[in-house]
Amino acid sequence: GMLQALGVRLRDADGVELPPGGGALRRLAEIDLGPLAGALGGAEVVVACDVDNPLLGPRGAAAVYGRQKGADDGDLTVLEEGLTRFADLVAEATGRDVREAPGAGAAGGVGFAALALLGATMRPGIELLLDLLGFDGAVRGACLVVTGEGCLDAQTLHGKAPAGVAAAAARAGVRVAAVAGRLELSEPEWRAAGFAAAIALTDLAEQPGDSVTRAAELAELAGERLAGRLLPC
Template sequence: MSHASHVHDQAPPVRVAIVPDSFKGSARAVDVAAAMARGVHDAFAAAGVEVLVHTLPFADGGEGTLDALLGAWGADALTVDTTDALGRPVRARYGLSPDGRTGVVEAAEANGLPLVSDVPLRPLTATTRGIGPLVTALLDAGAEEILLCIGGSATTDGGAGLLSALGARLLARDGSELPDGGGSLTDLHRLDTTGLDPRARSVRWRIACDVTNPLLGETGAAAVFGPQKGAAPDDVRLLDAGLRRLVDVLAELTGDDVRDRAGMGAAGGLPAPLTALLGAEVLPGSRMVAEVLDAERLMADADLVLTGEGRFDGQSLGGKVVDAVRRLAPAGRPVVVIAGDVSVTSEELRRSGVTAAFSTARGPRSLERMREDVLADVEWTTANCCRLLAHHFASPDVTRGPRP
Protein backbone atom coordinates (compact mmCIF):
# COMPACT_ATOMS: atom_id res chain seq x y z
CA MET A 1 0.00 0.00 0.00
CA SER A 2 1.63 3.23 -1.12
CA HIS A 3 0.32 6.77 -1.05
CA ALA A 4 1.72 10.27 -0.62
CA SER A 5 0.72 13.34 1.36
CA HIS A 6 1.27 16.21 -1.11
CA VAL A 7 2.29 19.29 0.83
CA HIS A 8 4.94 20.91 -1.34
CA ASP A 9 7.19 19.76 -4.16
CA GLN A 10 10.46 21.52 -3.37
CA ALA A 11 12.05 18.20 -2.36
CA PRO A 12 11.42 14.55 -3.13
CA PRO A 13 9.11 12.82 -0.67
CA VAL A 14 10.49 11.12 2.40
CA ARG A 15 10.09 7.37 1.92
CA VAL A 16 8.92 5.57 5.04
CA ALA A 17 8.79 1.78 5.32
CA ILE A 18 6.45 0.51 8.05
CA VAL A 19 7.25 -3.14 8.88
CA PRO A 20 5.64 -4.20 12.20
CA ASP A 21 4.84 -7.50 13.84
CA SER A 22 1.47 -8.06 15.45
CA PHE A 23 0.99 -6.96 19.05
CA LYS A 24 0.32 -10.45 20.35
CA GLY A 25 -3.14 -10.83 21.83
CA SER A 26 -4.02 -7.23 21.04
CA ALA A 27 -3.74 -6.28 17.35
CA ARG A 28 -2.90 -7.82 13.99
CA ALA A 29 0.20 -6.65 12.15
CA VAL A 30 -1.92 -5.26 9.30
CA ASP A 31 -3.87 -3.09 11.76
CA VAL A 32 -0.72 -1.98 13.58
CA ALA A 33 0.81 -0.98 10.24
CA ALA A 34 -2.27 1.06 9.32
CA ALA A 35 -2.22 2.85 12.70
CA MET A 36 1.47 3.65 12.31
CA ALA A 37 0.83 4.98 8.80
CA ARG A 38 -1.82 7.35 10.11
CA GLY A 39 0.63 8.67 12.68
CA VAL A 40 3.32 9.16 10.04
CA HIS A 41 1.02 11.07 7.71
CA ASP A 42 -0.29 13.34 10.49
CA ALA A 43 3.21 14.22 11.68
CA PHE A 44 4.81 14.86 8.31
CA ALA A 45 1.80 16.80 7.01
CA ALA A 46 1.96 19.08 10.07
CA ALA A 47 5.63 19.78 9.29
CA GLY A 48 4.91 20.49 5.63
CA VAL A 49 7.01 17.55 4.43
CA GLU A 50 5.81 15.26 1.67
CA VAL A 51 5.93 11.57 2.60
CA LEU A 52 5.52 8.32 0.72
CA VAL A 53 4.54 5.43 2.99
CA HIS A 54 4.85 1.74 2.27
CA THR A 55 3.31 -0.68 4.78
CA LEU A 56 4.50 -4.26 5.03
CA PRO A 57 2.84 -6.23 7.86
CA PHE A 58 5.44 -8.74 9.04
CA ALA A 59 5.76 -11.84 11.24
CA ASP A 60 8.40 -14.22 12.58
CA GLY A 61 6.77 -17.46 11.46
CA GLY A 62 4.75 -17.94 14.64
CA GLU A 63 1.32 -16.69 15.62
CA GLY A 64 0.13 -14.02 13.21
CA THR A 65 2.16 -15.14 10.19
CA LEU A 66 -0.92 -16.18 8.24
CA ASP A 67 -2.57 -12.81 8.87
CA ALA A 68 0.63 -10.93 8.00
CA LEU A 69 1.05 -12.71 4.67
CA LEU A 70 -2.62 -12.34 3.79
CA GLY A 71 -2.41 -8.64 4.63
CA ALA A 72 0.65 -8.15 2.45
CA TRP A 73 -0.92 -10.14 -0.39
CA GLY A 74 -4.27 -8.38 -0.07
CA ALA A 75 -5.88 -11.82 0.10
CA ASP A 76 -8.65 -13.27 2.24
CA ALA A 77 -8.24 -16.34 4.43
CA LEU A 78 -9.67 -19.60 3.12
CA THR A 79 -11.15 -22.23 5.44
CA VAL A 80 -11.51 -25.98 5.58
CA ASP A 81 -13.19 -28.42 7.96
CA THR A 82 -10.66 -30.45 9.91
CA THR A 83 -9.95 -31.64 13.47
CA ASP A 84 -8.01 -30.36 16.45
CA ALA A 85 -5.23 -32.18 18.30
CA LEU A 86 -7.84 -34.33 20.08
CA GLY A 87 -9.74 -35.23 16.93
CA ARG A 88 -12.66 -32.86 17.49
CA PRO A 89 -14.17 -30.97 14.54
CA VAL A 90 -12.79 -27.49 13.92
CA ARG A 91 -12.83 -25.05 11.02
CA ALA A 92 -9.30 -23.90 10.23
CA ARG A 93 -7.91 -21.09 8.11
CA TYR A 94 -5.16 -21.17 5.52
CA GLY A 95 -3.85 -18.82 2.83
CA LEU A 96 -3.01 -18.78 -0.85
CA SER A 97 -1.01 -16.10 -2.67
CA PRO A 98 -2.78 -14.16 -5.42
CA ASP A 99 -0.87 -16.04 -8.13
CA GLY A 100 -1.90 -19.36 -6.59
CA ARG A 101 1.66 -20.61 -6.29
CA THR A 102 2.36 -20.20 -2.55
CA GLY A 103 0.23 -21.55 0.25
CA VAL A 104 0.61 -20.86 3.96
CA VAL A 105 -0.51 -23.06 6.84
CA GLU A 106 -0.36 -22.19 10.52
CA ALA A 107 -0.29 -25.66 12.00
CA ALA A 108 -1.78 -24.38 15.27
CA GLU A 109 -5.05 -23.76 13.40
CA ALA A 110 -5.43 -27.54 13.70
CA ASN A 111 -3.03 -28.79 16.38
CA GLY A 112 -2.64 -25.71 18.56
CA LEU A 113 -2.75 -25.61 22.35
CA PRO A 114 -5.44 -22.91 22.53
CA LEU A 115 -7.89 -25.19 20.70
CA VAL A 116 -7.66 -27.84 23.44
CA SER A 117 -7.38 -25.57 26.47
CA ASP A 118 -10.93 -26.42 27.53
CA VAL A 119 -10.06 -30.01 28.54
CA PRO A 120 -7.16 -31.76 30.29
CA LEU A 121 -4.18 -32.12 27.96
CA ARG A 122 -3.55 -35.53 26.40
CA PRO A 123 0.15 -35.61 25.53
CA LEU A 124 0.25 -39.26 24.41
CA THR A 125 -2.68 -39.16 21.99
CA ALA A 126 -2.60 -35.56 20.69
CA THR A 127 -2.19 -35.69 16.91
CA THR A 128 -1.11 -33.59 13.94
CA ARG A 129 -3.67 -35.36 11.71
CA GLY A 130 -5.78 -32.21 11.46
CA ILE A 131 -3.02 -30.39 9.55
CA GLY A 132 -3.59 -32.82 6.67
CA PRO A 133 -6.79 -31.26 5.26
CA LEU A 134 -5.13 -27.84 5.24
CA VAL A 135 -2.23 -29.20 3.20
CA THR A 136 -4.55 -31.16 0.92
CA ALA A 137 -6.64 -28.06 0.25
CA LEU A 138 -3.51 -26.26 -0.96
CA LEU A 139 -2.46 -29.22 -3.09
CA ASP A 140 -5.95 -29.30 -4.61
CA ALA A 141 -5.61 -25.57 -5.37
CA GLY A 142 -2.40 -26.23 -7.30
CA ALA A 143 0.05 -24.61 -4.89
CA GLU A 144 3.69 -25.19 -5.80
CA GLU A 145 5.08 -24.21 -2.40
CA ILE A 146 3.79 -24.70 1.13
CA LEU A 147 4.95 -22.45 3.95
CA LEU A 148 4.31 -24.33 7.19
CA CYS A 149 4.37 -22.30 10.41
CA ILE A 150 4.59 -24.69 13.33
CA GLY A 151 4.55 -22.72 16.60
CA GLY A 152 2.09 -23.28 19.45
CA SER A 153 1.49 -26.99 19.01
CA ALA A 154 -0.21 -29.33 21.48
CA THR A 155 1.40 -32.41 19.90
CA THR A 156 4.48 -34.62 20.25
CA ASP A 157 3.77 -37.19 17.54
CA GLY A 158 6.68 -36.45 15.22
CA GLY A 159 4.28 -35.47 12.46
CA ALA A 160 2.88 -39.01 12.35
CA GLY A 161 -0.70 -37.79 12.19
CA LEU A 162 0.06 -35.50 9.25
CA LEU A 163 1.77 -38.35 7.40
CA SER A 164 -1.30 -40.53 7.95
CA ALA A 165 -3.62 -37.80 6.72
CA LEU A 166 -1.55 -37.53 3.54
CA GLY A 167 -1.87 -41.25 2.87
CA ALA A 168 1.11 -42.89 4.58
CA ARG A 169 0.56 -45.85 6.91
CA LEU A 170 2.41 -46.33 10.20
CA LEU A 171 2.34 -50.05 10.83
CA ALA A 172 2.97 -52.23 13.89
CA ARG A 173 4.76 -55.56 13.59
CA ASP A 174 1.43 -57.37 13.09
CA GLY A 175 0.55 -55.09 10.15
CA SER A 176 -2.06 -53.07 11.99
CA GLU A 177 -2.04 -49.27 11.79
CA LEU A 178 -0.89 -47.43 14.88
CA PRO A 179 -3.41 -45.29 16.75
CA ASP A 180 -2.87 -41.53 16.66
CA GLY A 181 -0.44 -39.84 19.03
CA GLY A 182 3.20 -40.02 20.01
CA GLY A 183 2.50 -42.55 22.72
CA SER A 184 2.09 -45.35 20.18
CA LEU A 185 5.26 -44.72 18.16
CA THR A 186 7.36 -47.17 20.17
CA ASP A 187 5.34 -49.89 18.41
CA LEU A 188 6.22 -48.60 14.93
CA HIS A 189 7.65 -51.37 12.77
CA ARG A 190 7.34 -50.01 9.24
CA LEU A 191 6.31 -46.86 7.40
CA ASP A 192 4.37 -47.62 4.21
CA THR A 193 4.48 -44.60 1.88
CA THR A 194 2.95 -46.25 -1.20
CA GLY A 195 -0.30 -44.38 -0.58
CA LEU A 196 1.33 -41.03 0.20
CA ASP A 197 -0.16 -38.25 -1.92
CA PRO A 198 2.44 -37.84 -4.71
CA ARG A 199 1.78 -34.09 -4.79
CA ALA A 200 3.24 -33.86 -1.29
CA ARG A 201 6.56 -35.00 -2.74
CA SER A 202 6.55 -32.58 -5.68
CA VAL A 203 5.58 -29.41 -3.80
CA ARG A 204 8.30 -27.29 -2.18
CA TRP A 205 8.10 -27.30 1.61
CA ARG A 206 9.49 -24.54 3.80
CA ILE A 207 9.03 -24.79 7.56
CA ALA A 208 9.20 -21.72 9.78
CA CYS A 209 11.02 -22.65 12.97
CA ASP A 210 12.29 -20.39 15.75
CA VAL A 211 14.00 -23.05 17.89
CA THR A 212 17.13 -25.11 17.26
CA ASN A 213 16.36 -28.10 19.50
CA PRO A 214 17.19 -31.54 18.10
CA LEU A 215 14.58 -34.27 18.01
CA LEU A 216 15.78 -36.46 20.88
CA GLY A 217 17.32 -36.43 24.34
CA GLU A 218 17.41 -33.91 27.14
CA THR A 219 17.19 -30.93 24.76
CA GLY A 220 14.73 -32.64 22.41
CA ALA A 221 11.05 -32.33 21.61
CA ALA A 222 9.66 -34.46 24.44
CA ALA A 223 11.98 -33.34 27.24
CA VAL A 224 11.87 -29.59 26.60
CA PHE A 225 8.39 -29.01 25.20
CA GLY A 226 6.46 -32.09 26.34
CA PRO A 227 5.77 -30.79 29.87
CA GLN A 228 4.16 -27.67 28.38
CA LYS A 229 1.76 -30.03 26.60
CA GLY A 230 0.84 -31.99 29.70
CA ALA A 231 3.53 -34.69 29.67
CA ALA A 232 4.54 -36.16 33.04
CA PRO A 233 8.09 -37.58 33.41
CA ASP A 234 7.00 -41.09 32.38
CA ASP A 235 5.18 -39.60 29.39
CA VAL A 236 8.32 -37.72 28.36
CA ARG A 237 10.36 -40.92 28.38
CA LEU A 238 7.73 -42.76 26.33
CA LEU A 239 7.40 -39.93 23.81
CA ASP A 240 11.17 -39.63 23.42
CA ALA A 241 11.44 -43.37 22.83
CA GLY A 242 8.67 -43.17 20.25
CA LEU A 243 10.37 -40.33 18.38
CA ARG A 244 13.61 -42.33 18.45
CA ARG A 245 11.82 -45.27 16.84
CA LEU A 246 10.24 -42.99 14.24
CA VAL A 247 13.55 -41.44 13.20
CA ASP A 248 15.15 -44.89 13.02
CA VAL A 249 12.43 -46.04 10.61
CA LEU A 250 12.71 -42.84 8.58
CA ALA A 251 16.47 -43.29 8.30
CA GLU A 252 16.06 -46.89 7.14
CA LEU A 253 13.49 -45.83 4.55
CA THR A 254 15.14 -42.68 3.18
CA GLY A 255 18.81 -42.91 4.09
CA ASP A 256 18.50 -39.50 5.73
CA ASP A 257 19.03 -39.52 9.50
CA VAL A 258 17.76 -36.19 10.83
CA ARG A 259 17.88 -36.93 14.57
CA ASP A 260 20.73 -34.52 15.33
CA ARG A 261 19.72 -31.80 12.90
CA ALA A 262 18.88 -28.41 14.43
CA GLY A 263 15.18 -27.59 14.65
CA MET A 264 13.86 -31.14 14.30
CA GLY A 265 12.54 -30.98 17.88
CA ALA A 266 10.20 -28.08 17.11
CA ALA A 267 6.42 -28.65 17.38
CA GLY A 268 6.82 -32.12 18.83
CA GLY A 269 9.11 -33.32 16.03
CA LEU A 270 6.85 -32.24 13.17
CA PRO A 271 9.75 -31.18 10.87
CA ALA A 272 11.50 -34.59 11.05
CA PRO A 273 9.42 -36.66 8.59
CA LEU A 274 8.79 -33.69 6.30
CA THR A 275 12.55 -33.15 6.04
CA ALA A 276 13.53 -36.82 5.63
CA LEU A 277 10.68 -37.85 3.32
CA LEU A 278 9.72 -34.69 1.47
CA GLY A 279 12.91 -32.64 1.44
CA ALA A 280 11.47 -29.79 3.51
CA GLU A 281 13.70 -26.82 4.26
CA VAL A 282 13.68 -25.59 7.86
CA LEU A 283 14.57 -21.94 8.34
CA PRO A 284 13.98 -19.06 10.76
CA GLY A 285 10.45 -17.77 10.40
CA SER A 286 11.39 -14.12 9.98
CA ARG A 287 13.75 -15.04 7.16
CA MET A 288 11.08 -17.08 5.43
CA VAL A 289 8.55 -14.26 5.66
CA ALA A 290 11.12 -11.74 4.42
CA GLU A 291 11.85 -13.86 1.36
CA VAL A 292 8.19 -14.47 0.54
CA LEU A 293 7.35 -10.76 0.85
CA ASP A 294 10.55 -9.63 -0.92
CA ALA A 295 11.04 -7.35 2.05
CA GLU A 296 14.62 -6.35 1.34
CA ARG A 297 13.72 -4.97 -2.10
CA LEU A 298 10.65 -3.19 -0.77
CA MET A 299 12.71 -1.51 1.97
CA ALA A 300 15.74 -0.75 -0.19
CA ASP A 301 15.02 2.93 -0.85
CA ALA A 302 13.51 3.81 2.53
CA ASP A 303 14.71 6.96 4.25
CA LEU A 304 13.12 5.84 7.53
CA VAL A 305 12.10 2.39 8.75
CA LEU A 306 9.48 1.92 11.47
CA THR A 307 8.83 -1.44 13.07
CA GLY A 308 7.06 -2.62 16.21
CA GLU A 309 5.79 -5.42 18.40
CA GLY A 310 3.99 -5.89 21.68
CA ARG A 311 7.15 -6.28 23.79
CA PHE A 312 10.60 -5.16 22.71
CA ASP A 313 13.21 -6.94 24.84
CA GLY A 314 16.46 -8.86 24.48
CA GLN A 315 14.73 -11.76 22.73
CA SER A 316 13.52 -9.39 20.02
CA LEU A 317 17.09 -9.10 18.80
CA GLY A 318 17.54 -12.85 18.31
CA GLY A 319 15.54 -13.79 15.23
CA LYS A 320 12.24 -12.03 15.84
CA VAL A 321 10.68 -9.42 13.57
CA VAL A 322 12.65 -6.44 14.91
CA ASP A 323 15.88 -8.38 14.37
CA ALA A 324 14.93 -9.17 10.77
CA VAL A 325 13.88 -5.61 10.02
CA ARG A 326 17.09 -4.06 11.37
CA ARG A 327 19.12 -6.47 9.21
CA LEU A 328 17.09 -5.72 6.08
CA ALA A 329 16.98 -1.95 6.54
CA PRO A 330 19.22 0.12 4.25
CA ALA A 331 22.57 0.95 5.82
CA GLY A 332 22.67 4.29 7.55
CA ARG A 333 18.91 4.80 7.68
CA PRO A 334 17.16 5.25 11.05
CA VAL A 335 15.27 2.23 12.37
CA VAL A 336 12.69 3.05 15.06
CA VAL A 337 10.75 0.56 17.19
CA ILE A 338 7.25 1.31 18.50
CA ALA A 339 6.27 -1.23 21.17
CA GLY A 340 3.79 -1.70 23.96
CA ASP A 341 6.61 -2.44 26.40
CA VAL A 342 10.24 -1.46 25.84
CA SER A 343 12.48 -3.54 28.11
CA VAL A 344 15.89 -3.36 26.43
CA THR A 345 18.77 -1.74 28.25
CA SER A 346 20.57 1.30 26.87
CA GLU A 347 23.55 -0.90 26.08
CA GLU A 348 21.42 -3.48 24.25
CA LEU A 349 19.83 -0.71 22.22
CA ARG A 350 23.22 0.81 21.40
CA ARG A 351 24.58 -2.53 20.15
CA SER A 352 21.41 -3.52 18.32
CA GLY A 353 21.54 -1.19 15.36
CA VAL A 354 18.11 0.15 16.31
CA THR A 355 18.13 3.96 16.36
CA ALA A 356 15.47 4.43 19.05
CA ALA A 357 12.57 2.66 20.73
CA PHE A 358 9.34 4.18 22.06
CA SER A 359 6.72 2.64 24.34
CA THR A 360 3.05 3.21 23.58
CA ALA A 361 2.20 3.16 27.31
CA ARG A 362 0.60 6.44 28.37
CA GLY A 363 0.22 6.36 32.14
CA PRO A 364 -1.11 3.71 34.52
CA ARG A 365 -3.84 1.58 32.98
CA SER A 366 -5.04 -1.98 33.21
CA LEU A 367 -3.79 -4.52 30.67
CA GLU A 368 -7.35 -4.87 29.39
CA ARG A 369 -7.59 -1.12 28.80
CA MET A 370 -4.21 -1.07 27.06
CA ARG A 371 -5.39 -3.81 24.70
CA GLU A 372 -8.55 -1.86 23.93
CA ASP A 373 -6.55 1.29 23.16
CA VAL A 374 -3.57 -0.34 21.44
CA LEU A 375 -4.14 1.02 17.93
CA ALA A 376 -4.88 4.55 19.13
CA ASP A 377 -1.75 4.41 21.29
CA VAL A 378 0.36 3.13 18.39
CA GLU A 379 -0.89 5.96 16.18
CA TRP A 380 -0.27 8.58 18.89
CA THR A 381 3.24 7.33 19.68
CA THR A 382 4.20 7.07 16.01
CA ALA A 383 2.96 10.60 15.37
CA ASN A 384 4.94 11.99 18.30
CA CYS A 385 8.09 10.23 17.15
CA CYS A 386 7.64 11.41 13.57
CA ARG A 387 6.97 15.03 14.52
CA LEU A 388 10.60 15.21 15.60
CA LEU A 389 11.86 13.23 12.61
CA ALA A 390 9.83 15.28 10.14
CA HIS A 391 11.76 18.41 11.09
CA HIS A 392 14.99 16.47 10.65
CA PHE A 393 13.99 15.38 7.13
CA ALA A 394 12.85 18.90 6.30
CA SER A 395 16.51 20.00 6.33
CA PRO A 396 17.95 20.27 2.81
CA ASP A 397 21.21 18.79 4.10
CA VAL A 398 19.70 15.39 5.00
CA THR A 399 20.82 12.57 2.72
CA ARG A 400 17.95 10.50 1.40
CA GLY A 401 17.88 6.89 0.18
CA PRO A 402 18.62 5.96 -3.44
CA ARG A 403 15.87 6.64 -5.92
CA PRO A 404 14.80 4.19 -8.58
Protein backbone atom coordinates in the same frame (compact mmCIF):
# COMPACT_ATOMS: atom_id res chain seq x y z
CA GLY B 1 -0.50 -35.64 10.96
CA MET B 2 1.11 -34.07 7.90
CA LEU B 3 2.73 -37.35 6.93
CA GLN B 4 -0.44 -39.36 7.46
CA ALA B 5 -2.36 -36.89 5.31
CA LEU B 6 0.17 -37.61 2.54
CA GLY B 7 -0.41 -41.34 2.84
CA VAL B 8 2.40 -42.41 5.19
CA ARG B 9 1.35 -45.24 7.50
CA LEU B 10 2.60 -45.16 11.08
CA ARG B 11 1.84 -48.47 12.80
CA ASP B 12 2.40 -50.03 16.21
CA ALA B 13 3.80 -53.49 16.87
CA ASP B 14 0.39 -55.06 16.16
CA GLY B 15 0.13 -53.39 12.76
CA VAL B 16 -2.50 -50.91 13.95
CA GLU B 17 -2.19 -47.39 12.61
CA LEU B 18 -1.37 -44.85 15.28
CA PRO B 19 -4.01 -42.31 16.30
CA PRO B 20 -3.27 -38.55 16.14
CA GLY B 21 -1.09 -37.00 18.81
CA GLY B 22 2.56 -36.95 19.77
CA GLY B 23 2.11 -39.36 22.66
CA ALA B 24 1.18 -42.20 20.31
CA LEU B 25 4.64 -42.06 18.70
CA ARG B 26 6.06 -43.96 21.68
CA ARG B 27 4.31 -47.05 20.26
CA LEU B 28 5.62 -46.54 16.73
CA ALA B 29 7.06 -49.76 15.30
CA GLU B 30 6.72 -49.41 11.51
CA ILE B 31 6.81 -46.59 8.99
CA ASP B 32 5.34 -47.32 5.55
CA LEU B 33 6.52 -44.64 3.12
CA GLY B 34 5.08 -46.37 0.05
CA PRO B 35 2.36 -43.85 -0.95
CA LEU B 36 4.49 -40.78 -0.22
CA ALA B 37 6.31 -40.39 -3.55
CA GLY B 38 3.09 -40.37 -5.53
CA ALA B 39 1.43 -37.94 -3.14
CA LEU B 40 4.13 -35.35 -3.75
CA GLY B 41 3.89 -35.62 -7.51
CA GLY B 42 7.48 -34.51 -7.96
CA ALA B 43 6.84 -31.21 -6.19
CA GLU B 44 9.70 -29.25 -4.69
CA VAL B 45 9.10 -28.60 -0.99
CA VAL B 46 10.44 -25.40 0.56
CA VAL B 47 9.79 -24.94 4.27
CA ALA B 48 9.50 -21.41 5.61
CA CYS B 49 10.73 -21.66 9.18
CA ASP B 50 11.37 -18.96 11.77
CA VAL B 51 13.21 -21.02 14.41
CA ASP B 52 16.44 -23.04 14.41
CA ASN B 53 15.64 -25.58 17.13
CA PRO B 54 16.66 -29.24 16.68
CA LEU B 55 14.05 -31.95 17.14
CA LEU B 56 15.18 -33.28 20.53
CA GLY B 57 16.91 -32.25 23.74
CA PRO B 58 16.76 -29.10 25.86
CA ARG B 59 16.30 -26.92 22.76
CA GLY B 60 14.00 -29.38 21.02
CA ALA B 61 10.34 -29.29 20.05
CA ALA B 62 8.91 -30.67 23.29
CA ALA B 63 11.23 -28.88 25.74
CA VAL B 64 10.95 -25.44 24.19
CA TYR B 65 7.42 -25.34 22.81
CA GLY B 66 5.48 -28.02 24.65
CA ARG B 67 4.86 -26.00 27.77
CA GLN B 68 3.67 -23.06 25.68
CA LYS B 69 0.97 -25.36 24.33
CA GLY B 70 -0.15 -26.59 27.75
CA ALA B 71 2.09 -29.63 28.34
CA ASP B 72 3.19 -30.39 31.92
CA ASP B 73 6.39 -32.19 33.00
CA GLY B 74 4.85 -35.61 32.46
CA ASP B 75 3.57 -34.66 29.02
CA LEU B 76 7.01 -33.35 28.04
CA THR B 77 8.59 -36.69 28.91
CA VAL B 78 6.00 -38.56 26.84
CA LEU B 79 6.45 -36.22 23.87
CA GLU B 80 10.25 -36.41 23.99
CA GLU B 81 10.14 -40.22 24.09
CA GLY B 82 7.73 -40.29 21.17
CA LEU B 83 9.78 -37.94 19.05
CA THR B 84 12.95 -39.89 19.85
CA ARG B 85 11.28 -43.12 18.75
CA PHE B 86 10.03 -41.40 15.59
CA ALA B 87 13.50 -40.02 14.78
CA ASP B 88 15.15 -43.42 15.31
CA LEU B 89 12.75 -45.21 12.95
CA VAL B 90 12.90 -42.47 10.31
CA ALA B 91 16.70 -42.70 10.34
CA GLU B 92 16.44 -46.46 10.01
CA ALA B 93 13.99 -46.19 7.11
CA THR B 94 15.84 -43.47 5.18
CA GLY B 95 19.49 -44.04 6.07
CA ARG B 96 19.91 -40.41 7.11
CA ASP B 97 19.42 -38.64 10.42
CA VAL B 98 18.42 -34.96 10.47
CA ARG B 99 17.20 -34.68 14.06
CA GLU B 100 19.93 -32.14 14.84
CA ALA B 101 19.27 -30.00 11.75
CA PRO B 102 18.31 -26.37 12.45
CA GLY B 103 14.53 -26.11 12.25
CA ALA B 104 13.90 -29.83 12.78
CA GLY B 105 12.07 -28.95 15.99
CA ALA B 106 9.74 -26.45 14.34
CA ALA B 107 5.96 -26.95 14.62
CA GLY B 108 6.19 -29.98 16.89
CA GLY B 109 8.60 -31.78 14.58
CA VAL B 110 6.99 -30.92 11.25
CA GLY B 111 10.33 -29.43 10.26
CA PHE B 112 12.05 -32.76 10.91
CA ALA B 113 9.43 -34.70 8.94
CA ALA B 114 9.70 -32.33 5.99
CA LEU B 115 13.49 -32.49 5.89
CA ALA B 116 13.76 -36.21 6.44
CA LEU B 117 10.87 -37.55 4.36
CA LEU B 118 9.79 -34.84 1.91
CA GLY B 119 13.29 -33.90 0.74
CA ALA B 120 12.51 -30.33 1.77
CA THR B 121 14.89 -27.41 1.88
CA MET B 122 14.63 -25.01 4.78
CA ARG B 123 14.59 -21.23 4.47
CA PRO B 124 14.13 -18.68 7.22
CA GLY B 125 10.46 -17.76 7.04
CA ILE B 126 11.05 -14.04 7.23
CA GLU B 127 13.76 -14.23 4.52
CA LEU B 128 11.33 -15.94 2.17
CA LEU B 129 8.55 -13.45 2.91
CA LEU B 130 10.82 -10.43 2.51
CA ASP B 131 11.87 -11.76 -0.88
CA LEU B 132 8.24 -12.25 -1.93
CA LEU B 133 7.36 -8.75 -0.71
CA GLY B 134 10.30 -7.08 -2.46
CA PHE B 135 11.51 -5.64 0.85
CA ASP B 136 15.03 -4.76 -0.34
CA GLY B 137 13.59 -2.49 -3.01
CA ALA B 138 10.91 -1.00 -0.78
CA VAL B 139 13.30 -0.08 2.03
CA ARG B 140 15.62 1.98 -0.15
CA GLY B 141 15.37 5.62 0.84
CA ALA B 142 13.32 4.87 3.96
CA CYS B 143 14.04 6.79 7.13
CA LEU B 144 12.79 4.22 9.62
CA VAL B 145 11.40 0.67 9.62
CA VAL B 146 8.95 -0.36 12.36
CA THR B 147 8.40 -4.04 13.07
CA GLY B 148 7.14 -6.09 15.99
CA GLU B 149 5.44 -9.15 17.44
CA GLY B 150 3.46 -10.25 20.46
CA CYS B 151 6.49 -10.80 22.66
CA LEU B 152 10.03 -9.68 21.90
CA ASP B 153 12.06 -12.33 23.72
CA ALA B 154 14.93 -14.79 23.38
CA GLN B 155 13.09 -16.68 20.63
CA THR B 156 13.04 -13.48 18.55
CA LEU B 157 16.81 -13.72 18.30
CA HIS B 158 16.63 -17.19 16.72
CA GLY B 159 15.39 -16.05 13.33
CA LYS B 160 11.87 -14.79 14.01
CA ALA B 161 10.35 -12.00 11.93
CA PRO B 162 11.55 -8.88 13.81
CA ALA B 163 15.17 -10.08 13.83
CA GLY B 164 14.96 -10.82 10.12
CA VAL B 165 13.51 -7.40 9.37
CA ALA B 166 16.24 -5.76 11.47
CA ALA B 167 18.97 -7.61 9.58
CA ALA B 168 17.48 -6.77 6.18
CA ALA B 169 17.07 -3.10 7.08
CA ALA B 170 20.61 -2.95 8.43
CA ARG B 171 21.93 -4.09 5.07
CA ALA B 172 20.18 -1.06 3.57
CA GLY B 173 21.52 1.26 6.29
CA VAL B 174 18.05 1.99 7.70
CA ARG B 175 17.26 2.10 11.42
CA VAL B 176 14.68 -0.28 12.87
CA ALA B 177 12.34 0.09 15.84
CA ALA B 178 10.28 -2.67 17.45
CA VAL B 179 6.82 -2.45 19.00
CA ALA B 180 5.77 -5.51 20.99
CA GLY B 181 3.01 -6.54 23.32
CA ARG B 182 5.65 -7.54 25.86
CA LEU B 183 9.39 -6.91 25.94
CA GLU B 184 11.50 -9.58 27.65
CA LEU B 185 14.87 -8.62 26.19
CA SER B 186 17.18 -6.24 28.02
CA GLU B 187 18.21 -3.05 26.25
CA PRO B 188 21.71 -4.41 25.49
CA GLU B 189 20.09 -7.54 24.00
CA TRP B 190 17.67 -5.75 21.70
CA ARG B 191 20.29 -3.21 20.65
CA ALA B 192 22.70 -6.04 19.81
CA ALA B 193 19.93 -7.52 17.63
CA GLY B 194 19.93 -4.33 15.57
CA PHE B 195 17.04 -2.31 17.03
CA ALA B 196 17.45 1.43 17.54
CA ALA B 197 14.44 1.43 19.90
CA ALA B 198 12.00 -1.04 21.40
CA ILE B 199 8.67 -0.26 23.07
CA ALA B 200 6.34 -2.66 24.87
CA LEU B 201 2.61 -1.98 25.11
CA THR B 202 2.65 -3.40 28.64
CA ASP B 203 4.99 -0.56 29.63
CA LEU B 204 2.54 2.01 28.26
CA ALA B 205 -0.51 0.44 29.89
CA GLU B 206 -2.05 1.97 33.00
CA GLN B 207 -3.77 -1.24 34.12
CA PRO B 208 -3.00 -4.95 33.66
CA GLY B 209 -4.74 -6.16 30.56
CA ASP B 210 -4.74 -2.75 28.85
CA SER B 211 -2.19 -4.01 26.34
CA VAL B 212 -4.93 -6.34 25.05
CA THR B 213 -8.10 -4.30 25.49
CA ARG B 214 -6.50 -0.99 24.43
CA ALA B 215 -3.97 -2.40 21.97
CA ALA B 216 -4.79 -0.04 19.08
CA GLU B 217 -4.65 3.03 21.32
CA LEU B 218 -1.37 1.97 22.90
CA ALA B 219 0.16 1.12 19.53
CA GLU B 220 -0.65 4.64 18.40
CA LEU B 221 1.00 6.01 21.52
CA ALA B 222 4.04 3.85 20.82
CA GLY B 223 4.19 5.34 17.33
CA GLU B 224 4.14 8.86 18.74
CA ARG B 225 7.02 8.06 21.08
CA LEU B 226 9.06 6.46 18.34
CA ALA B 227 8.47 9.46 16.09
CA GLY B 228 9.57 11.83 18.83
CA ARG B 229 12.67 9.79 19.52
CA LEU B 230 13.81 8.74 16.04
CA LEU B 231 12.31 11.23 13.57
CA PRO B 232 13.35 13.18 11.61
CA CYS B 233 16.23 10.94 10.56
